[in-house]
Amino acid sequence: MKILVPVKRVVDYNVKVRVKTDGSGIETAGVKMSMNPFDEIAVEEAVRLKEKGVATEIVAVSMGVAQCAETIRTALAMGADRGILVETDTDLQPLAVAKLLKAIADQEKPQIIILGKQAIDDDMSATGQMLAALLGWSQGTFASKVAVEGESVTVTREVDGGLETVSLTLPAVITTDLRLNEPRYASLPNIMKARKKPIATMKPADLGVDPAPRLTVLKVTEPPKRKAGQKVGSVAELVSKLRTEAKVI
Amino acid sequence: MTSLVLLEFDDSGIKQPSRSAVAAAQALGEVHALVAGANVGAAAEKAAKLPGVAKVLVADNPALDHLLAEPTAALLVAMAPAYSHILAATTAIGKNVLPRVAALLDVQPISDIAAVVDADTFVRPIYAGNGMATVKSSDAKKVITVRAASFDPVAAEGGSAPIEQASVGEMPGLSKFVSAELSKSERPELTAARVVISGGRGMQNGENFKLIDPIADKLGAAVGASRAAVDAGFVPNEYQVGQTGKIVAPDLYVAVGISGAIQHLAGMKDSKVIVAINKDEEAPIFQVADYGLVADLFNALPELAAELERS
Known part of the structure; x- marks a missing residue:
């Protein structure tokens, strides 16, 4: 079966982001960009499914500016077979991304689409669910375990009180949570090999999708800052202050 | 303008994050609450007691047990024409179901709001809360998850809303609940x-x-x-x-x-x-x-x- 893995280019996990002084957004110029960490987990899971003989081909998809091709190369170096880049300068929001991915899925006909549960830039946590809805497929979000069995896939999900296991009829959309796997580092030979793997480039219009955003960002502000408080010298002093000063215990 | 809030509940009542979602919805006008699931009569009685809820709608159907995304979203989409805003708390269930609802309504969801500015405009954290974005939606209907920690929950008691049955249409059978392994703890959530x-x-x-x-x-x-x-x-x-x-x-x-x-x-x-x-x-x-x-x-x-x- 074919697996589609959408991957997003985001500000690297370790970058301390700053709000632009004009309040128009987050400063991304000159900032290190990487693959969204949850999408790395998705690529890893797809590669493992291929190594197990469940998957036959892995197609990595990214969308946005031309540099998203680098994010696709990372997926190819981890083990994806080919890439699709949907190039646009439009600010892509999850609804537009889901529509573009649906159009690609209609062409590629994968049995599983696996992607991160959330992107660490907009923190929307929506694309996978929206894609499943548009395709009319089942969805297994926040997955910590995935087992493909014939015409269905069993997904163990991280939920608020623990774990929930659901059985989904294929085709299905799966979104990855932290504990699903630990993504591999691409080896140098695989990075070299990835350069030769094909990436097809298209535009939203080629897929018949209007990617215009529905949410307008009016402003972005810094969150209220907390001030550092006081150091206490002992456990006894801490307990006493929590009782008499903060009055929280 | 009326909002519909998807509630979550357990044996002890309506969960606190859902009561925070009700509080957020109150800032937008009249609030109706949806209690969906299998054998949810007792939960509906509890929902009716939430102050600020004008009406409780009950969808009692085995297909809605565990509030799986596919049937729950289908239910909300069927109910959507009567509402300007559809809300749930930002919980595992809210995050699973509401984006699916939004896509089916051709709406961009507004995830994890921390404040209501007006009927179209909301504040939500981005980049792990390093920025607070004020966003305005151009969609006719809003689909919203609510950051519970940002809204004081409504009380568990004090109201007396009427309870009505929601009409439950056909439910997609794309997924099946297999099992849950929930941590047993005497401690609060x-x-x-x-x-x-x-x-x-x-x-x-x-x-x-x-x-x-x-x-x-x-x-x-x-x-x-x-x-x-x-x-x-x-x-x-x-x-x-x-x-x-x-x-x-x-x-x-x-x-x-x-x-x-x-x-x-x-x-x-x-x-x-x-x-x-x-x-x-x-x-x-x-x-x-x-x-x-x-x-x-x-x-x-x-x-x-x-x-x-x-x-």
Whole structure:
């Protein structure tokens, strides 16, 4: 079966982001960009499914500016077979991304689409669910375990009180949570090999999708800052202050 | 303008995050509450008591048991024409169901709102809470998840709303519930607890989390953890507080052996009082802590338990 893995280019996990002084957004110029960490987990899971003989081909998809091709190369170096880049300068929001991915899925006909549960830039946590809805497929979000069995896939999900296991009829959309796997580092030979793997480039219009955003960002502000408080010298002093000063215990 | 709020509940009543979602919806006008599931009569009675709820709609159907995404979204979409806003708390269920509803309605969802500006405009955190974005939706209908920690929940009692049956149409059978493995704990839920004590990588292993237990028992606290502690396998994922885990804002948050990575701060910095216990006095957690104790947690935790026991 074919697996589609959408991957997003985001500000690297370790970058301390700053709000632009004009309040128009987050400063991304000159900032290190990487693959969204949850999408790395998705690529890893797809590669493992291929190594197990469940998957036959892995197609990595990214969308946005031309540099998203680098994010696709990372997926190819981890083990994806080919890439699709949907190039646009439009600010892509999850609804537009889901529509573009649906159009690609209609062409590629994968049995599983696996992607991160959330992107660490907009923190929307929506694309996978929206894609499943548009395709009319089942969805297994926040997955910590995935087992493909014939015409269905069993997904163990991280939920608020623990774990929930659901059985989904294929085709299905799966979104990855932290504990699903630990993504591999691409080896140098695989990075070299990835350069030769094909990436097809298209535009939203080629897929018949209007990617215009529905949410307008009016402003972005810094969150209220907390001030550092006081150091206490002992456990006894801490307990006493929590009782008499903060009055929280 | 009327909003519909998808409620979550257990045997003890309507869950606190859902009551916060009701509070957020009240800022938008009249509020109707949806109780969906299998054998949910008792939950509907409890929903009717929520102050500020004008009507409770009940969808009682075996297909809605466990509020799986596919049938629950189909139900909400069928009910959507009567509503301007559809809301749920930002919980595992809310996050699973509402984006699906939004896509079926051709709407861009507004995830995890922290404030309501007006009927179209909301404030939501981005980049792990490092920015607060004010966003205006051009969609005719809004689909919203609500950051529970940002809205004081409505009380559990005080109202008396009428209860009506929602019409349940055909439910897609794309997925099946297999099993749930829920942590059994006498402690309050993380997102509802008045006091939260979290351990980080400094705890060194899962066994050492037992050092937190007597303190949590004494304070009636929930126990949480940093992502580092979850990654290291000390505790299960449902303990995780932070950008990719749970968002909490208790009266008292005690961070033990947690360095204070930005992703962790994203989940707890709205707590009223923060205490940090860490042996590294340079740890960033001290920059947000109201009370900092530079100490080895393996000494401090037993001392703290004893000190609380004493008085």
